[in-house]
Amino acid sequence: MSMKTGLKIFSGNANKPLAEAICQSIGVPLGTATVTTFPDGESFVKIDDNVRGQDVFLIQPTCPPTNHHLMELLIMIDAARRASAARITAVIPFYGYARQDRKDQPRVPITAKLVANLLSAAGAHRILTMDLHSQQIQGFFDLPVDHLYASPVFFDYLDKLDKTKLVVCSPDVGGLKMASAYADILGCGLAFVAKKRHSATRVEATNVVGEVKDCDVLLVDDITETAGTLTAAARMLRDNGARTVRAAVSHCVLNEIAYERLRNGPIDELITTNSTPVSKRDLNITVLSIAGLLGNAIMRISNNESVSSLFQIKGF
Numbered sequence: 670m671s672m673k674t675g676l677k678i679f680s681g682n683a684n685k686p687l688a689e690a691i692c693q694s695i696g697v698p699l700g701t702a703t704v705t706t707f708p709d710g711e712s713f714v715k716i717d718d719n720v721r722g723q724d725v726f727l728i729q730p731t732c733p734p735t736n737h738h739l740m741e742l743l744i745m746i747d748a749a750r751r752a753s754a755a756r757i758t759a760v761i762p763f764y765g766y767a768r769q770d771r772k773d774q775p776r777v778p779i780t781a782k783l784v785a786n787l788l789s790a791a792g793a794h795r796i797l798t799m800d801l802h803s804q805q806i807q808g809f810f811d812l813p814v815d816h817l818y819a820s821p822v823f824f825d826y827l828d829k830l831d832k833t834k835l836v837v838c839s840p841d842v843g844g845l846k847m848a849s850a851y852a853d854i855l856g857c858g859l860a861f862v863a864k865k866r867h868s869a870t871r872v873e874a875t876n877v878v879g880e881v882k883d884c885d886v887l888l889v890d891d892i893t894e895t896a897g898t899l900t901a902a903a904r905m906l907r908d909n910g911a912r913t914v915r916a917a918v919s920h921c922v923l924n925e926i927a928y929e930r931l932r933n934g935p936i937d938e939l940i941t942t943n944s945t946p947v948s949k950r951d952l953n954i955t956v957l958s959i960a961g962l963l964g965n966a967i968m969r970i971s972n973n974e975s976v977s978s979l980f981q982i983k984g985f
Contacts, residue, residue, distance in 0.1 A: 675755075676971045677700045677718060677724065677754075678691070678698075678725075678967070679699070679700040679728070679749075680699060681727070681742055682741060683729050683738040683741070683946075684762070684946055687944070687959075691964045691967065694964035695965075695967065700717075700720075701718055702715065702717055704745065714745050714748045720754045722753065722754075724756050724758075725757050725758070726758045726967050727745045727758070728963075729742040729760070730762045730763035730764075730765075730945050731766070732763050732920075732922050732946070743787055743788070743791045744791075746788070749792070750792030757794050758796070759788055760797045760963065760967065761796065761798045762945070762959065764784075764801055764802075766784045767781050770803045770805065770806055781806050785806070786809075788810075789811060793812060795812055795970065796814045796815070797817070797970065798815070799817040799963070800817075800920065801816060802892060804816075815976050819942050820850070820851070821962065821979070822958070823851075824855075827855065830887075832855055834912070835855060835857040835884070835885050836858040836881055836887070837852040837857055837860070837886075837889060838861060838877075838887065838902070838906065839861040839890070840861075840888050840890055840902035841861070842861060844889065847891065848861065851889050855887075858880065860877060860880070861877075861878050861879065862876070862877055862878075877905055882909060884910075885915070886906050886912075886913065888902055888914065888936075889916075890919075891918070891919045891920060892920040893918045893921055893923070894922050894924060895926045895930070896923065896930045899916050899918070899936060900931065903916070903936045913937050914935055914937055915936070915940060917940045918940070919941070920942070920945055928950055928952070931954075932951075938955060939952065939953065941954065941956055941957070943957070943960070962979060966979055
């Protein structure tokens with residue numbers, strides 16, 4: 670695609686390699702901006718390019734350190750607004766705080782809604798994101814939200830697998846709808862694992878529903894942080910006779926607990942995207958690029974075209 674006059678793309682510090690890959694995929698140079706931190710921890714932003722009357726896209730997943738990267742994004746939006754940008758689109762490949770989307774106990778906030786309010790107050794005109802933890806988060810915004818799915822990128826990779834004994838499995842009941850969609854497209858069986866969550870870092874798998882004996886199982890989920898749900902489910906699947914266990918996860922914000930569990934766990938391969946920076950360490954982690962997907966969406970939004978064609982999956 671050729672460069673469109675008036676299109677400007679900038680990146681914070683959360684995932685600059687992804688921003689550079691997006692720009693390379695659509696032939697648009699990454700704009701120059703100073704995004705630094707003062708000694709006291711305050712963020713400072715200066716957009717070095719002229720953006721007056723321009724269509725500005727700010728790429729910044731709110732991955733760890735979440736609060737810092739969120740604040741960077743808010744300040745970048747405010748800087749672009751005060752520099753008279755015509756339209757500001759916040760490109761958030763990974764939307765942090767998405768799991769705090771409801772009041773499930775007394776006296777707790779709905780932080781996903783709070784973040785939506787902050788983005789609106791800062792001056793964003795539009796949101797581009799991918800694989801939200803809950804679909805209803807789109808309704809938290811009074812702005813247009815373009816919600817993409819990583820599934821086309823995953824399916825391009827999964828198509829190479831032997832699907833004769835493949836079973837798609839959700840690691841919990843909540844992800845059953847996503848797993849069902851994968852199973853329908855891949856033309857294979859479906860299963861799910863029932864679990865009990867004891868704390869933010871400890872999960873117990875209790876039962877497998879579906880036939881997995883002597884099968885190649887693909888666990889699908891939208892996010893993993895401690896890998897507790899994934900490894901508990903994989904262990905239960907192994908106990909029930911699964912031949913191999915792979916996991917396809919849209920967003921991996923892995924901490925040290927997760928790396929330790931994956932190193933000692935029963936997952937043969939973890940497949941994820943570069944929506945957040947992922948360190949493979951010495952593990953069998955496959956990172957698929959979403960740069961082309963996001964780049965296409967940016968160009969379509971800038972040209973006021975439909976993005977619905979990006980949901981189509983080739984070869985299935």
